Structures are given as C-alpha cells and as structure tokens.
Amino acid sequence: MNGRWPSGVYTPETDCNEAANDSLALDRDPANGFEPRRVGKEDDRSGANVRLAPITASPALDEPLPPPVIVQSGNGAYLSTLAPGGGMTMKSRTVSFTSFNLFNLNEPNLPMYTNSVGHEPAHVSRKVAWSAAMIARAKADVFGFQELWHKGPLERILAQSGMGTDYTLLVPDNQLGQRITCAAAVRTEMVQGTPEWITEFPESFRLESRGDDPQTPLMTVGISKFSRPVLKFTVRPHEERPAIHVLVCHFKSKAPTRIDREPWYRGQSALYRDHAAAIGSAISTVRRTAEALAVRQMVTDLTKRSDTPVVVLGDLNDGQDSNTLEILTEQPNYLQPLSTGGSDTALYSGQALQQLRSLRDVYYTYIHKRVHGSLDHILVSQELYDQSRKRIWKFDGLDIYNDHLNDDGLKLAEGVSDHGVVRAKFSLRGV
Structure with missing residues (x-):
C-alpha cells in the first residue's frame, strides 16, 4: 500500500x-x-x-x-477523512512541526468578514502557488494551519507542493467558506486515531471570583466557546514511543472587537463612542485570555500524572512574555546546562529553546505598525524538552520563514501570508 x-x-x-x-x-x-x-x-x-x-x-x-x-x-458536524495508512507503524528518528497562518484562504468571490466580494480568482491562484512553495520548503512532518475558510484551495496547495501523495489532510469536510477554522496536513504514516475540532471550553472552565480581599468586587466572565475551533489530533512518529497529542490553535486577535453593533452601545453611543477602541481591545484581551485558560486546562488533562507528549502550535496572537502565553505555558523554569528537571504539565516555548542556543534573538512572525512581534508559537511538553528527566525527543532547532513580511506589497503581488511560518525539529533520544 x-x-x-x-x-x-x-x-x-x-x-x-x-x-x-x-x-x-x-x-x-x-x-x-x-x-x-x-x-x-x-x-x-x-x-x-x-x-x-x-x-x-x-x-x-x-x-x-x-x-x-x-x-x-457546537458549530455542527465535521467529517474527517483519513488517508489509507493512517496509524501504520513507523520508526522515524525525527519529527518536525510547522505553524502556518494561511491569511484568510478562501475560494474566489466568497464573502469574508466585511468583505462582501472576497478574493479575486488571480489572487487565490497566487496564494495557492506561494503557499505550496512554502510547504515544500518547510517540508515538516506535521503542518498546523490557521485562517482556513474553504478546503478547496488547501487541497490544491498540498497537490501543487508535490507532497500530496505522502500527506493526509485534516480538514472539516463541510469547510466551504462559511466559517474560519484550523486544519492540518500530516505525514500519512504518522497519523493515528481520529481528529476533533473542539469548540466548547472544558467543563472545568470557570472565571468567577469575589477577589482576595473584602474591597475587591465580584468578577464574572461569561464565555464558553473558542472563537476558532481547536483542532486536536494524534501522531505517532515511532511505534516504540508514545503518541504525540497535537493541538492547533488560533486565539482571538489583538484587534479591537467591534462594539458599535451592540444594543447597549446603540442605546448610549455618545457615552461610549470616544472609548470604543479601548473597550474593544479589552474585550479581545479577555476573550484571548479565556481561550488560553481553556487550552491550558485541556493540556493539563492530558499531561497531569502522565508521560503524554503534547505539542500546542498556532497563531496565539500574543508574545512569548504575554499573560496569554504565561497562562498557557505555566511559566516553566528553563534549566542551565547539565541540569535536569522538567514539569509535569508545563509547556516549553520553541522560541525560548532556540534563544537559549543562539547568540541573539531575531524571532518575529508578524509586523504591525513597524513593530516586529512573535504571535505564532510552537509549545512542547517536557517529553520534548532537552533537560527534562522524562525527555523522549531532543530539540534540534527552530526556523522562521519571515522574509516576506518586510515587503507589504507582496501580499497582493504574490499572495504571501501576513505571518511568518514557524518550524520546530526534534530527534529521538536513545534509539
């Protein structure tokens, strides 16, 4: 076969x-x-x-x-079609993961957000060609995608990359331009089990507190779903090692949430108008923070009192030192050379692991108002952390493909993404 x-x-x-x-x-x-x-x-x-x-x-x-x-x-049924060979035994000594924001990949002439006319056909063709070349260049074992509207262009990307016969595409079967979601392409021999697109927060999620002292007022956050479904699936690069659980995420952006359509705003627009941007940014931050907590709880459920390897990757829309990432990673200690340790439930940043072996930090995946930031991340559990006592996979390096970000005209001329493409590589220990 x-x-x-x-x-x-x-x-x-x-x-x-x-x-x-x-x-x-x-x-x-x-x-x-x-x-x-x-x-x-x-x-x-x-x-x-x-x-x-x-x-x-x-x-x-x-x-x-x-x-x-x-x-x-919560958003309906998703159909996952796994290619023949999914779950086949394999003994790969290496595994690599890539996060790739597809920048609103959709078929031509379909509406997106406030854009009622969508992409022109020629622009979609350029996006497909550029993305296919980038996939062929990165050539990871696991690609996690964000900002997918329609499965059609992604299928063409995989075919044009020349890698389509070796990879299984994990995408909702009914992904036809009506919503935005995450997807993946995985080397077929590594696929194990059935993927899930998760919209609901865990049952353990709760943001409610009366504060730490009597003068602190009650706080309640009423949110129960992800703004973008989290894709969860499992890969097994080596049959004699545990399967790796992968979560592909796309958290709420830093852009201010529109509030001018809210009934409470319309009723007193003069009161809120001058503060709309600040209120909208605060709402986006609260939503992104809640999503980070929900994924953190999912990771804890997988890793607590176990040796389950986990990789969380995607457009998390916040920097390595942000509150969002601190919640998600649990702020683990990065140990000195020759030291060993590790944390049962924490996640280690690929960016930090690369910084610790580099002479300078040049990590950026996004440019906004001339500020270079890192919004796209690959986070790994202690089973993929070099100095963990329970290490299985050794970190071999992290690469950022981001040259295209420095020429804004390429978005239209060549259909490039507005994010850098991040790849992390690992090799097996003790085989």
Missing part, C-alpha cells in the same frame, strides 16, 4: 444543521460499504443526512479504506 488517497473512492454529503451534542459515526458493512450509526447521546431524532457512494476498487489499495468519522460540536 503506497498511502495515496485515491479520488472517487466515496463521496460523503453531510447536513450539518442537526442539533449539537449528537455524534455520528459510520459503520463498515462488507456488502454495502458504509452505513451511519449514532454514538454518544441517544434520543429519538434521526441522524444527520449522510449519503455515501459505494466503494469502488482502486489499484492503489490493498485493503479497504478506514471509515470517516463525524465529530459533532
């Missing part, structure tokens, strides 16, 4: 308007292909509308395809 995903094997069509909290899976039937079944909460409602064409023979396959799985969350 060569791991290729042949076209025309089956065509799922999914109605994603069914109420949340119902999950569907697809059972294999030797005679008829796939049939839908409900998993999770049981009730009397009918399942989502899933229609699958019969399985056809393919010379590229020597075993049947794995069934796709629909993961239901």
Whole structure:
C-alpha cells in the first residue's frame, strides 16, 4: 500500500444543521460499504443526512479504506477523512512541526468578514502557488494551519507542493467558506486515531471570583466557546514511543472587537463612542485570555500524572512574555546546562529553546505598525524538552520563514501570508 488517497473512492454529503451534542459515526458493512450509526447521546431524532457512494476498487489499495468519522460540536458536524495508512507503524528518528497562518484562504468571490466580494480568482491562484512553495520548503512532518475558510484551495496547495501523495489532510469536510477554522496536513504514516475540532471550553472552565480581599468586587466572565475551533489530533512518529497529542490553535486577535453593533452601545453611543477602541481591545484581551485558560486546562488533562507528549502550535496572537502565553505555558523554569528537571504539565516555548542556543534573538512572525512581534508559537511538553528527566525527543532547532513580511506589497503581488511560518525539529533520544 503506497498511502495515496485515491479520488472517487466515496463521496460523503453531510447536513450539518442537526442539533449539537449528537455524534455520528459510520459503520463498515462488507456488502454495502458504509452505513451511519449514532454514538454518544441517544434520543429519538434521526441522524444527520449522510449519503455515501459505494466503494469502488482502486489499484492503489490493498485493503479497504478506514471509515470517516463525524465529530459533532457546537458549530455542527465535521467529517474527517483519513488517508489509507493512517496509524501504520513507523520508526522515524525525527519529527518536525510547522505553524502556518494561511491569511484568510478562501475560494474566489466568497464573502469574508466585511468583505462582501472576497478574493479575486488571480489572487487565490497566487496564494495557492506561494503557499505550496512554502510547504515544500518547510517540508515538516506535521503542518498546523490557521485562517482556513474553504478546503478547496488547501487541497490544491498540498497537490501543487508535490507532497500530496505522502500527506493526509485534516480538514472539516463541510469547510466551504462559511466559517474560519484550523486544519492540518500530516505525514500519512504518522497519523493515528481520529481528529476533533473542539469548540466548547472544558467543563472545568470557570472565571468567577469575589477577589482576595473584602474591597475587591465580584468578577464574572461569561464565555464558553473558542472563537476558532481547536483542532486536536494524534501522531505517532515511532511505534516504540508514545503518541504525540497535537493541538492547533488560533486565539482571538489583538484587534479591537467591534462594539458599535451592540444594543447597549446603540442605546448610549455618545457615552461610549470616544472609548470604543479601548473597550474593544479589552474585550479581545479577555476573550484571548479565556481561550488560553481553556487550552491550558485541556493540556493539563492530558499531561497531569502522565508521560503524554503534547505539542500546542498556532497563531496565539500574543508574545512569548504575554499573560496569554504565561497562562498557557505555566511559566516553566528553563534549566542551565547539565541540569535536569522538567514539569509535569508545563509547556516549553520553541522560541525560548532556540534563544537559549543562539547568540541573539531575531524571532518575529508578524509586523504591525513597524513593530516586529512573535504571535505564532510552537509549545512542547517536557517529553520534548532537552533537560527534562522524562525527555523522549531532543530539540534540534527552530526556523522562521519571515522574509516576506518586510515587503507589504507582496501580499497582493504574490499572495504571501501576513505571518511568518514557524518550524520546530526534534530527534529521538536513545534509539
């Protein structure tokens, strides 16, 4: 089996308007292909509308395809189609991860935010060509993408990169320009299990306090969902080592949230107008902080009292020393040479690991008002931290592809991203 995903094997069509909290899976039937079944909460409602064409023979396959799985969350059902070979045993001595913001990748002429006309066809073609070249250049084992609107251009990017036959694309099947999400491309032999797009905060999430002293007033933050779904999946580069859990994130941006459409603003616009930008920035900061806490809780659930390797990557829209990153990482100690230690639940910044072995810090992934900042990060648990007693993977270096950020005209002329592309490389210890 060569791991290729042949076209025309089956065509799922999914109605994603069914109420949340119902999950569907697809059972294999030797005679008829796939049939839908409900998993999770049981009730009397009918399942989502899933229609699958019969399985056809393919010379590229020597075993049947794995069934796709629909993961239901707050924003509807997502269909993940894993390429044949997902979960195959592998003994790679290296693994690499890349974070890539696709800068509102969409098909032409589809609306995005306040842009009612969308991208021109020629501009989308330039974006696809540039992104394909960048993927071929980085050539990581795992790519985590942000700002994807439509799966079509990403499929073309992977094909044009020349790497499409070796990688499995993790993207919601119904990602057709109606919303923005995260996605991934993973070397097929490393894929394990089924990806999830998570919209709901963990049950343990709560931001409510009466303060530390009597004069501090009650504070409550009423938020329960991510602004962009978090993509969670698992890779296993080496069959004799634990699988690595990967979370691809896109936190709320620093841009001020619009408040002029809020009823409370319209009722007293004269009172709030002069303060709209400051209020909007505060709202964005609170939302981003809440999202950092929610992911932190997810990481703790994975790592507490375990040796589970975790990688969190993406556009976190804040710097390494920000409150957002401090919540997410738990501010671990970076040990001196020859020292060993590690933290059970903390995350270590790839930026910091690279700085500790470099003569100067030139890390930036974004330029705003001529200020060079780092918004895109790769964070790793102690199993990928060099001086941890529980280290499995050794950090080999971090690369930033950011030359395109210094010429703003390239966004239109060549379709470049407005973020740098970040890659972190690791090798296996003791093999």
